[in-house]
Amino acid sequence: MIPTTEDPDVDILNKNDLVNVYVDLRGKEINAKKLLVRADNSHVYIYDPDSNSIVKIIYIDELIDPSTLSVSEKNGIINISLKKT
Numbered sequence: 001m002i003p004t005t006e007d008p009d010v011d012i013l014n015k016n017d018l019v020n021v022y023v024d025l026r027g028k029e030i031n032a033k034k035l036l037v038r039a040d041n042s043h044v045y046i047y048d049p050d051s052n053s054i055v056k057i058i059y060i061d062e063l064i065d066p067s068t069l070s071v072s073e074k075n076g077i078i079n080i081s082l083k084k085t
Contacts, residue, residue: 010058019062019082026076030055033073037080039066044080 011022021044025032035055036047041063046055060082068083 007056007058010056012058012060014062014084017084019060019064019084021058021060021078021080021082023056023058023078023080024076025055025078028076032076032078035073035078037069037071037078039064039069039080039082041066041085044082046078 009024013020013022023046030048031050034048034050036049038045038047042060044056044058044060046058047053048055063085064082065085066082068081070081072079
């Protein structure tokens with residue numbers, strides 16, 4: 001597995017009390033609109049139910065509140081927002 005800091009498909013931006021994760025899935029054979037996204041206190045998990053596989057596990061170096069998970073998708077780029085704890 002590629003560490004998040006070295007993964008060219010993932011950008012993590014910390015802003016005040018929010019963490020925004022951008023995942024670029026363009027060019028991959030994945031329907032981004034059907035993906036399931038979950039989080040715990042330090043990871044974000046992206047799962048593809050069509051292929052029954054994990055697409056990405058993203059480590060967040062801040063403590064995050066999984067109950068604040070917000071996901072949007074535009075043109076194959078997934079935006080995941082979470083509040084820091």
